[in-house]
Amino acid sequence: MTAARGSDRMQANVFREVNRFGIEEIERPHAGPGEAVVRVTLTTICGTDLHIVRGEYPVAPGLVIGHEPVGVIAELGEGVTGYTVGERVLVGAITPCGHGAGYQAIGGWRMGNTLNGAQAEYVRIPFAQANLAPIPAELSDEQVVLLADIASTGFSGAESGGVRIGDAVVVYAQGPIGLCATVGARLMGASLVIGVDGDDRRLAMALRMGADVGLWPTYALGLIPYPTAAHRALMIQGFEHSFVPGGPQVARAQGAPSAARAWGRPAPCRHVRSGAGIVRPPPVRRGRRSTPRVARSPSCRSG
């Protein structure tokens, strides 16, 4: 965005009502005690923002949305120490108070939810002492922006799935969050990681980031033959669960490399390894729906 130099106004993406939002000129924020104002240099459009504009997650009309900022400190409020104006910082989507107990200590989601968010030239950061992370000079904004929310969301998928050493894991959708769930599963010791997506570029990235197998979801819908019986068993049982809104699902197959067991219905999957690499569906016949269409999921698009 263009800086509003010499002005107390700024441009921001303002939510007005369901499916009505856009860039408006509004008052620029200033830092109160314990707060900071960051001049945003890079941010994201999160799947959560899409939920907001579609009315699937209600916020107040007039709110600036966005919650994943990278930027430069523009103002520091009273009591915030150890930072300097002009310092490059990353701000996490969840902003704990940094002390005490309860909701504020845990860090609720505020930016772009109950407070004006990051899709703006400037964003006010609550509890700034605990929520500004200086960025090393050798790292670019693009290299760190995933750490504001996306990486931790993906990692937490692996954590909440309870992945343990030797497990087999299926990660549905290999968008930014899904890729981070794939990395998370690998870091937690999974011996077999299967990334599912309908986009070859995403599957190629999944293989680079730790997946053993990249699999098209088309197989799950039964429109085309599965490459192996093991794939069929895996995908039929797994894909039912992938249609839960809210991002990628990570499943754990306890004790044996059988991803299907993650859903409580044991099935042999020992041949899945032989299909390592991207498994593409064969060409779709005329008159049938295209594979990207049938692969689409109502889950959060960012996943």
Ligand SMILES: [Zn+2]
């Ligand atoms: Zn987000």
